Amino acid sequence: MYKYDEVDHRLVRERVEQFRDQTRRYLAGELSEDEFRPLRLMNGLYVQRHAPMLRVAIPYGHLSSTQLRKLSHIARTYDRGYGHFTTRQNIQFNWPALERVPDILAELAEVEMHAIQTSGNCVRNTTTDAFAGVAADEYLDGRAYCEIIRQWSTLHPEFAYLPRKFKIAVSGSADDRAATQVHDIGLHVVKNDAGEVGFKVIVGGGLGRTPLVGKTIREFLPTRHLLTYLDAVLRVYNRFGRRDNKYKARIKILVQAMTPEAFAAKVEDEWAHLKDGPATLRDEDVAHYASFFTDPAYEQLAANPEAFTVPLVSDAAFAKWVARNTRSHKQTGYRSVVLSLKKTGVPPGDITAEQMDAAADWADRFGFGELRVAHEQNLILPDVKESDLYEVWQLARQHGFATPNVGLLTDIICCPGGDFCSLANARSIPVAEAIQQKFDNLDYLFDLGDIDCNFSGCMNACGHHHIGNIGILGVDKNGEEWYQITLGGSQGNHTAIGKVIGPSFAQADVPLAFEKIMNLYVEQRLAGERFIETVRRIGLEPFKERVYAKSH
Structure with missing residues (x-):
């Protein structure tokens, strides 16, 4: 911490x-x-x-x-x-x-918390992989660098009044689980030919009214140069970013207008004055912040203890939960547990005070007093012994945390929408619930497999609908709420922006449109093919024809 x-x-x-x-x-x-x-x-x-x-x-x-x-x-x-x-x-x-x-x-x-810079035209909360520090595929635990960025950016006088809000994400693993390609700056840890670890710097990503995948402006940045290079990027943006139109003020618009090559050249020119300067990270600096994130006192455990394997075989419901809501751990005998906040009938991402208390108790009892909030709006217990999983599952069921749908269609990323937000064009919560109810069959959900569904109530895209395999956008048509569906979006190493399949739908028709999409997928998929792979292979036209055909 x-x-x-x-x-x-x-x-x-x-x-x-x-x-x-x-x-x-x-x-x-x-x-x-x-x-x-x-x-x-x-x-x-x-x-x-x-x-x-x-x-x-x-x-x-x-x-x-x-x-x-x-x-x-x-x-x-x-x-x-x-x-x-x-x-x-x-x-x-x-x-x-x-x-x-x-x-x-x-x-x-x-308790060492605040709300500083969670709004305004400044550097917002730096995000990272929710499994940082416990993921087996990490090149580098990026949390120390997230903390360095947090301290550098908090109340930074030069960047307190940027042209628009600014978001940074860090991914330390081979697989990008932090959506780095749709952030103002994405930092993806890579290794060069010499085996050295550094950052690939991606700039100009973002969603909202103009969704764009970021562009790599530096393939390899040595970690010691992190802050000086960030200074250079922010200075170029602060100098050239538009301030006359808030819809054109994000860095993605600047990078697009300049071209990534020209923007990168400007950054390099600025960096020439900063490189190897006082903000260069020394080994002792990094070691200081890394000391905040040392491994807890893991026990040396055998893999797959009997207390885990016996119920895994005898209890099918437990086995489904393990398959979907737990993740392999770098330490033998441990797993990370995802507490699902996507139970049907509950607004996605909402958590009650009682659930918070329960999860805090489990963090102490079954872990090391720590939890993680995932980008997907779920809560994570990062360090749970495999021998404790059955008991954790039973407790999670009692508190509404155990829906085994992580990564499935009903694990919907969703903004609060028109029920709360004054910017929203349409409500998102009741439509998300209607979709969850339509597909409230775990056997069918498991058969459909991995599908990312993201929902935004307006073009500000707080629900990241552009990068959902299926995206939903609330729109206003003559004072009524309608919903636009996109297909083909994805995040991760191969981020893509989804495309609109056709005219928008009335609220009552959205679940049926989803049903038609799923039916076609099941008919057309090849053995072992995920939904996004089928969409990319056959294209959008067959889905469009099926969804809008009156006979289906």
Whole structure:
């Protein structure tokens, strides 16, 4: 886990008191709405459809059990008993009273948490692989570098007022599980021909109104040069990024307008003044931050103990859960457990205060007091003994955490949509639930196999619909809610933007359209072929014909 020093503690405490006074002055009429807006955004506070929304930072998705219990307390005391995990590995509270937000921030500070830079035109929460540090395929545990980026970017005076918000993702494994290609900067750990580890730097990715896959501007960046190179990229963006039109202000638009080659040349020119300067990372610097993430006291365990293999054979439901909701671990005898927040009838990503307390207890009892928030809006216990899995599964079932659908069609990534967000064109939660109900058959879901379904209530793409194998976008047609379907999107090493298959659907027709898509897939797939592979092989036209044909 990241660790605060006294400077961190003081900075966060002072920010809380500063915002407390700003809130008091606003409520007293001493600050106008226009004056208060940038102040509240600096502290993660939005104005949504029905109430303020507070977005709390969870650095690269890491939570201690103590912090999760604090979030549970906040949900009970200041909200309506739940929170919502986002694709940026943060948590949002949808119903806080404005006058009590400073109290929430003060309570967060007690457990080394805050809401700084979860909004505004600044560097947002750096994200990474939820399995960083425990994944068997890691080249490099990227968490130390995430922490370095966090400390470099927090309240960085030069980059506090960028042309638009800025997002960075780090992937330390062979497989990109952090969606680095659709971030403003993606850092994917690679090895060069000499066996040295460094970063492939990808710039200009992003979704929203203009979805673009990022471009590689440097194939190999030695890790010691991370901060100086990031400085160079941000300076070029800060200097040349558009500020006259917020829809054209993201770095992806700048890279596209300049061309990746010209942008990279500008970065190299800027970097020439920074390379090997004071911000160059020394071995002792990296070692200091890496010490925050040393391995816990793993036991030397045998693989597949009897307490694991016996129920695996005798209990089919447990076996399905293990297959879908656990992941192999670098340490023999351990697995990582994904606690699904995608139970049918529950808004995807929502977690109750009771569930938070239960998960915190399990983190202490079955692990080392740590949890992870996944990009897919699920919660992870990273270090569970295989011999404890059966008991963890039984407890997870009791608390609504054990739906064995991770990576399947009903494991929907979904924004809060029009039920909460004032920007949304359409509601997403009831449509996601209708899809889950339509496919509420585990045998059929397992037969369909891996399918990423992503849902956004508007073009801002908070649900990352563009990179879902199936994407849904809420649109407004003459004041009514309609839904556009895309196919062929994907994330990871081969990121692609999905394409719209045709006219949008009324809310009631979306589940039927999904059923037709699945029926065609089952008819056309080859042995062992995943959904996305079938889509790429046969193209969109057969799906379009099937979905819009009146006879089917």
